[in-house]
Each structure stands twice: as structure tokens, then as C-alpha cells.
Amino acid sequence: MKAIKNLTLILCLVFLVGCLNYSSTKNFKKLDASVVKIDDSTYPVVIIGGGFAGLTSSIYLSQGNIKHVLLEGTIPGGAITASHSVCNWPGEKNISGIDLANKIKEHAISSGANIINAQVNSVDFSVWPYLINIKENNQDKIIQALSCIIATGATANFLDIPGEKEYFGHGVSKCATCDGPFYKEKTVAIVGGGNTAITDALYLSNIAKKVYLIVRRDTLRASGKQTDTVKNKSNIEIIYNTNIKKVIGDNNKVIKLEIFNNKNNSTSELNIDGMFLAIGAKPNTELFKNKIDLDEQGYILTHKNQKTSKSGIFACGDVCEPEYKQLIIAAGDGARSAMHAQSFLAKIGFSTPNTNIENNVQDQAQKITPEKQDVQEIAPAKKSVPTKNLTQKSQTFGSVIEVTDEQQFAKEVLNYKGKVVADFYAHWCFPCKMMHPIVEKLAKELNTIKFIKTDVANVEILAQIWGIRGVPTFILFENGQEVARFSGGRDEVAFKQIINEKLNN
Incomplete structure (x- = not known):
């Protein structure tokens, strides 16, 4: 009797495996690339995301002569562009994040990559070819993909505590490289205990008078030589077992933190001039909810060879890596995704043309759309600088x-005497560079408004007078008086709306 049961079980398993294999084969037969016309709106592969994973995928696809398009999104080059120092990329002993990202992008373009600065509005993976709704140059359009590589990365977290969002750009920052130089000989706090926090602490210790490293546990998560350097740096103090409860300011800038010792349950205040967040990230997967399988944290679930739960859709980089967010891993994921996308295309009957891929690269600088940041506009500050002998507005600018x-x-x-938009930027600031093309375009379009820009790294006195504590910061003036300001990037539509509302244009 037992033998009969075992035989029955074996037969069932064989039948089930056969059904699964049939189903898989049948699925590929349904996806017939030979009947799909590849044109200007249909691509064998669409890469969503322009960081290291996406760029590496593009290099491999270009060298494999596979037509594709890479949609850069809001942060060309990825999150690493905010890092002042990368020390673990093979072949580069020490290089800035933006310089390394530019090298990878140049490599992709020289290989034949088609890179456009566009944002993805939505995706439809229920039909094939897959449909991707994008916004390019403020125009919505739909493109089709036989295969898709998702490389949207992850976004740095907020603490979600009182005062944090209110003072973002006015003492609260996510970018030590961008805003660190404003805290020369001042006191700053870094929140976090991982590799990013350690790197930021070392960087800021060369600028600030005092650096507090606030860690909620009793040890650092980071390891290696830099950790030992941080522990031995005279102006860095590590505060363990501590949570930040509240950011306190004077309605203009941050002045202190309310902190809680989770070991002895005591509350105290810490006087600082600025706080930098280095507390990890969340995956950028809102677009893909209920479209492909995600884990409990929102990371894309990948199986062998970067495959997702949908045929022909692959994921790579931080968007599917909850633990080790490293450039080298993202690049490896990107290469693997590209090669398996190519294998997938072959299985569904796509044949690679013998001609070279046309490189349709557009003028990247004119298309950059920065990431919108959660910053609050603050009330105009009174300045002591006189506004005498106002010049009459009698000209257009452009x-x-x-x-x-x-x-x-x-x-x-x-x-x-007139309306002015003032761009306070810094030449080292990547978000500032992203905003420049938008500012130039609006200056031409709104040519009755004067647009000016000043590099606060070179004209520090203006940063001091106008209380600039983060870049980019934009101040709107009318007849020599400040009427509004905001910090951080905006897309063209949002920026124009602010100008029209605040300057009654």
C-alpha cells in the first residue's frame, strides 16, 4: 500500500513539472517578437533609471547591438552623484561620485546608448509589448517595450519627526557634499551609523568645528578603516543609544535638537547649526506596486538572473538590494540584466539587426528635471541693505x-524696480547643475522678469547676508524686496507656477 502511495506521488510530481515546463514554453510562444514592428516608440528593451545599474545595462546592450532607450528619471547618474568621495570603485583610488557617474555615462554614450531625460508616469505590464507612459519635455507619451530593465534605485529616508521637513534646506540636509561648506567652523550633527554616515562625518570634520555622530544603537553598523578614523578624530563625537525626537529652530534656521537616550530613558537638548541625514533609503517602487512582486519593504523580488515575476522584466541595483547598496553590485546586476534580457529576446524570436544602432542621444543638459524636494517656503527675512535709487524696468531680458x-x-x-528671480547655487552642487537648464529656459520664456544667479561658494558674503544654508536656494524679489524663497529643486512646471503665484506674473 505504501509503495502505491509513493508511486502515485511521484507520478503527480512528474505531471506537475511537465505542466509547469509546458506553461513556461507556451508563455514564450505567446510572446512573438517577429510580429512586432520596432519603430520610434517601440523598443526591444527599455531601461528605467539612469544610475550605475541602468547605465551598465545600457553599455552591455549597446555593445550587443540591441536597440534600447534609457530613461534617466530625476537623478541622472543616481544617488552616488551626491557623494564627495568614492574609494572602493576598482581602478579609482579616490573619485567624486559625480565624476565617476559622468565617466560611466560617457562610456555608455560612446558605446551607442540612447539616453533621454524623461520621467515615467505609469507602466502597464498586463499587456505585451509592455506599455510605459513617460513625460519628456513636459509632454506625455507612451512607448512600448518587448523587455524592460528596472533600475530606479532608492531614495534617502527622513526621520519623520517634528521640525524636520519645516527646516529642510534651512539646517536640515540629506547631502553633506552639497551643503557641508555652509557649516565652516560651525557645529553639525549626522544621524546614522552606516557607511554613508561615516563618510559624511569624515568629510564634515574637515569643515565644521564640531561633528556629532548620533547612533540609535550601541555600535556602528559600518566597518573598515574609515570607522577607526572616525573614532579617533578629535572633533568627532559619537553619541550612541540615542534617537532624535525633534528639530528645533528660530523660524529661520535650526538651532538645536531634542534627543532621547534609549538606554537610560533621559531627554536632553543638543545645540547645533545643522543636521545631516544618513539613515538609509527606501526603494523607488511606487510605479510597480501590484504590477510585479515586491517584498514587505517594497524592494523588487528577483529570482535567478535578475528576473522578476513577469517574463522579460528584470530589476537591478538598489531597487532590489535591501542589504548591500554598493556600486559594484549595482553594476554587476546591470550587466547580468542586460545579458538575460538579450537571451529573453532571442527566445521570443527577436533578431538583432546587423546594422549599427543609431545613437539618438539628445542634448542632455537641456532636458534635466531635478528631484522635487520637500522643503517649506519661509517668510521673507528683513535685510538691512538699502534699496535706494530704484532703476526703472524698461527692458526685456531672456x-x-x-x-x-x-x-x-x-x-x-x-x-x-521690477521682478527678479535670484538663483543662489554652488558650483560643486549636482542638484544646482540640474536646475541650470530650467532656469535658463524660464529666463527666455518669462523675459520681463530678471533672472540672476550667484555662486555662493565664491561670493560668501551674499550667502551670509541672505541666510543661505542650502543649495540651490531661490529668492524672489519685487522692487528690491524679498517676497518668497524656497530651497531644493523643482521641475519646470512647478517652478514656473511658484514664480507666477508669488510675483503675480
Whole structure:
């Protein structure tokens, strides 16, 4: 009797495996690439995301002569562009994140990559070819994909505590490289105990007078030589077993933190000038909820060879890596995704043309759309600089005026009778570079408004006078008086809306 049961079980398993194999084969037969016309809106592969994983996929597809398009999204080059120092990329002993990202992007373009700066509005993976709704140059359109590689990365977390969002850009920052130089000889706090926190602490210790590293556990998660350096740096103090409960400011800038010792249950205040967040990230997978399988944290579930739960859709990089967020891993994932996408295309009957892929690369600088940041506009601050002898507005502009000193600022802004948009940027700041093409475009379009820009790294006195504590910061003036300001990036539509509302344009 037992033998009969075992035989029955074996027969059932054989039947089940046969059904699964049939189902898999049948699925590929349903997806017949030979009947799909590849045109300007249909691609063998669409890569969503322009970080290291996506760019590496693009390099491999280009060298394999597979037509594809890479949609850069809001952060060309990925999150690493905010890092001032990368020390673990093979062949580069020490290089900035943006320089390394530019090298990878240049490699992709020289290989034949088609890169466009577009954002994805939605995806439809219930039909094939897969449908991807994108926004490019403020125009919505739909493109089709036989296969898709998702490389959307992850976004740095907030603490979600009182005062944090209110003072973002005014003492609260996610980017030590961008905003660190504003805290020369000041006191700052870094929140986090991982590799990013350690790197930021070392960087800021060379600028700030005092650096507090606030860790909620009794040990650092980071390891290696940099950890030992942090522990031995005279102006870095590590505060263990501590949570931040509240960011406290004076309605203009951060002045202190309310902290809680979770070991002895005591509450105290810590006087600081700025707080930098280095507390991990969440995957950028909102687009893919209920479209492909995600884990409990929202990361894309991948199986062998970067495959997702949908045929022909692959994921790579931080969007599917909850533990080790490393460039080298993202690049490896990207290469593997590209090769398996190519294998998938072959299985569904797609034949690679013998001609070289046309490189349709557009002018990247004119298409950059920055990431919108959660920053709160603050009330205009009163300045002591006089606004005498206002110049009458009697001309149109159309370009952005570079202001290089305090006297020129007074002439172009404070003593000008009319409307002015002032861009306070820094030449090292990647989000600032992302905003430049948008500012230039709006200056041409809104040519009755004067647009000026000033590099606060070179004109520090203006940063001090106008209380600039984060870049980019935009201040709107009318008749020499500040009427509004905001920090962080905006897309073109949102930026234009703010200008029209605040300046009654």
C-alpha cells in the first residue's frame, strides 16, 4: 500500500513539472517578437533609471547591438552623484561620485546608448509589448517595450519627526557634499551609523568645528578603516543609544535638537547649526506596486538572473538590494540584466539587426528635471541693505545674469524696480547643475522678469547676508524686496507656477 502511495506521488510530481515546463514554453510562444514592428516608440528593451545599474545595462546592450532607450528619471547618474568621495570603485583610488557617474555615462554614450531625460508616469505590464507612459519635455507619451530593465534605485529616508521637513534646506540636509561648506567652523550633527554616515562625518570634520555622530544603537553598523578614523578624530563625537525626537529652530534656521537616550530613558537638548541625514533609503517602487512582486519593504523580488515575476522584466541595483547598496553590485546586476534580457529576446524570436544602432542621444543638459524636494517656503527675512535709487524696468531680458559681488547684486536686484528671480547655487552642487537648464529656459520664456544667479561658494558674503544654508536656494524679489524663497529643486512646471503665484506674473 505504501509503495502505491509513493508511486502515485511521484507520478503527480512528474505531471506537475511537465505542466509547469509546458506553461513556461507556451508563455514564450505567446510572446512573438517577429510580429512586432520596432519603430520610434517601440523598443526591444527599455531601461528605467539612469544610475550605475541602468547605465551598465545600457553599455552591455549597446555593445550587443540591441536597440534600447534609457530613461534617466530625476537623478541622472543616481544617488552616488551626491557623494564627495568614492574609494572602493576598482581602478579609482579616490573619485567624486559625480565624476565617476559622468565617466560611466560617457562610456555608455560612446558605446551607442540612447539616453533621454524623461520621467515615467505609469507602466502597464498586463499587456505585451509592455506599455510605459513617460513625460519628456513636459509632454506625455507612451512607448512600448518587448523587455524592460528596472533600475530606479532608492531614495534617502527622513526621520519623520517634528521640525524636520519645516527646516529642510534651512539646517536640515540629506547631502553633506552639497551643503557641508555652509557649516565652516560651525557645529553639525549626522544621524546614522552606516557607511554613508561615516563618510559624511569624515568629510564634515574637515569643515565644521564640531561633528556629532548620533547612533540609535550601541555600535556602528559600518566597518573598515574609515570607522577607526572616525573614532579617533578629535572633533568627532559619537553619541550612541540615542534617537532624535525633534528639530528645533528660530523660524529661520535650526538651532538645536531634542534627543532621547534609549538606554537610560533621559531627554536632553543638543545645540547645533545643522543636521545631516544618513539613515538609509527606501526603494523607488511606487510605479510597480501590484504590477510585479515586491517584498514587505517594497524592494523588487528577483529570482535567478535578475528576473522578476513577469517574463522579460528584470530589476537591478538598489531597487532590489535591501542589504548591500554598493556600486559594484549595482553594476554587476546591470550587466547580468542586460545579458538575460538579450537571451529573453532571442527566445521570443527577436533578431538583432546587423546594422549599427543609431545613437539618438539628445542634448542632455537641456532636458534635466531635478528631484522635487520637500522643503517649506519661509517668510521673507528683513535685510538691512538699502534699496535706494530704484532703476526703472524698461527692458526685456531672456538670459540669466551672473552676479559676482555684493555691489553688482545691489545694482541688479536691490536697486531694481521690477521682478527678479535670484538663483543662489554652488558650483560643486549636482542638484544646482540640474536646475541650470530650467532656469535658463524660464529666463527666455518669462523675459520681463530678471533672472540672476550667484555662486555662493565664491561670493560668501551674499550667502551670509541672505541666510543661505542650502543649495540651490531661490529668492524672489519685487522692487528690491524679498517676497518668497524656497530651497531644493523643482521641475519646470512647478517652478514656473511658484514664480507666477508669488510675483503675480
